[in-house]
Amino acid sequence: MVRKHFEEVTSDTTPETASDKMRAAVLKRKIRNPTARAMMVQAHYKFKMLLKYKMVCSGGGVIDCEEKYTSKICSRC
Numbered sequence: 001m002v003r004k005h006f007e008e009v010t011s012d013t014t015p016e017t018a019s020d021k022m023r024a025a026v027l028k029r030k031i032r033n034p035t036a037r038a039m040m041v042q043a044h045y046k047f048k049m050l051l052k053y054k055m056v057c058s059g060g061g062v063i064d065c066e067e068k069y070t071s072k073i074c075s076r077c
Contacts, residue, residue: 052062
């Protein structure tokens with residue numbers, strides 16, 4: 001539905017701009033689930049490494065914990 005609307009908008013006689021081309025490229029691009037998951041994990045990993053680095057520089061420490069049981073366990077919470 002969005003793609004059809006976008007094609008209608010770009011099909012009129014107005015000249016194309018760089019932003020129109022970028023929008024078209026974004027509509028064509030599809031990120032699959034494994035790719036999205038990998039990007040999310042990498043962002044957390046980079047944050048974790050930066051946090052460890054900053055704590056070492058300032059003389060502090062970071063305690064790593066398992067991801068298991070870090071979310072809410074109780075169904076009533």
